[in-house]
Amino acid sequence: MLTLSQISKSYTEDQHVLLPTDLNVKKGEFVSIIGPSGCGKSTLLDIIAGINKPTNGTVYYNREEITNRTGLIGYMPQSDVLFPWRTVLDNVILPLEIQGSGKEEARNQARGLFKKFGLAGYEDHYPFMLSGGMRQRANFLRAYLNNKELLLLDEPFGKLDAMTRLELQKWFIQICEETGQTVIFITHDMDEAIFLSDRIFILSPRPGRIIEEVSVEFTRPRTDDLFTSMKFASLKRRLLDVLYLKKT
Numbered sequence: 001m002l003t004l005s006q007i008s009k010s011y012t013e014d015q016h017v018l019l020p021t022d023l024n025v026k027k028g029e030f031v032s033i034i035g036p037s038g039c040g041k042s043t044l045l046d047i048i049a050g051i052n053k054p055t056n057g058t059v060y061y062n063r064e065e066i067t068n069r070t071g072l073i074g075y076m077p078q079s080d081v082l083f084p085w086r087t088v089l090d091n092v093i094l095p096l097e098i099q100g101s102g103k104e105e106a107r108n109q110a111r112g113l114f115k116k117f118g119l120a121g122y123e124d125h126y127p128f129m130l131s132g133g134m135r136q137r138a139n140f141l142r143a144y145l146n147n148k149e150l151l152l153l154d155e156p157f158g159k160l161d162a163m164t165r166l167e168l169q170k171w172f173i174q175i176c177e178e179t180g181q182t183v184i185f186i187t188h189d190m191d192e193a194i195f196l197s198d199r200i201f202i203l204s205p206r207p208g209r210i211i212e213e214v215s216v217e218f219t220r221p222r223t224d225d226l227f228t229s230m231k232f233a234s235l236k237r238r239l240l241d242v243l244y245l246k247k248t
């Protein structure tokens with residue numbers, strides 16, 4: 001579904017952020033990108049979304065070149081993007097309104113998903129009235145309603161406490177497994193990457209380049225028992241070795 005061919009990014013001649021990078025994602029796959037802070041993960045996602053221009057290289061989506069084009073791929077950025085003056089319901093319908101739906105039609109469509117997204121009863125609340133976890137559910141519902149085949153998520157659970165994070169990871173994996181949504185997911189959290197992903201790409205410290213691609217072969221649907229299994233621990237050991245021992 002997505003192919004990056006020799007994508008690189010430099011802000012100045014001697015400030016390289018990403019070295020030429022190839023990456024591909026198949027339909028229905030859940031792919032995570034992990035790497036040290038500042039290695040270019042968000043930059044890579046912004047390039048895929050068309051909101052940051054690569055210095056070189058090409059982005060293909062469903063075999064068509066889409067480099068620098070926006071609006072084709074769903075994107076949930078790192079920061080909370082809910083508008084404080086809109087209710088939760090009116091926040092999540094924004095993509096539908098932008099696509100031309102009438103407000104009532106969009107509200108009716110979105111209302112039907114509030115239960116599935118753990119937000120039932122909060123339709124008319126304002127974002128400040130929600131916990132951090134619920135705000136991220138709402139941000140995800142907004143991205144989901146955008147109805148794009150490929151969804152990019154930049155550390156969506158990064159600011160949540162450990163318990164809320166686990167709760168959302170379990171909920172999120174269930175939704176992705178149910179819907180078969182294709183996802184590219186950025187995280188600092190190795191456990192999260194292993195639990196959720198079909199494949200993990202590991203980036204080197206800046207300038208970022210892919211130093212390892214790891215397949216996560218565990219069967220789906222996955223449950224939180226996976227976190228304490230031997231196979232999980234041994235895969236995590238392998239990722240730790242790549243991230244902290246590999247001197248390439």
Ligand SMILES: Nc1ncnc2c1ncn2[C@@H]1O[C@H](COP(=O)(O)OP(=O)(O)OP(=O)(O)O)[C@@H](O)[C@H]1O
Nearest residue numbers: 011017035036037038039040041042043044188206
């Ligand atoms: N507009 C810009 N001009 C110059 N440098 C930039 C610009 N935007 C980002 N950078 C630099 O590019 C590098 C990569 O940034 P990026 O946000 O992609 O990293 P990241 O891996 O997502 O980091 P983190 O994990 O901390 O979010 C950083 O060193 C950052 O300072």
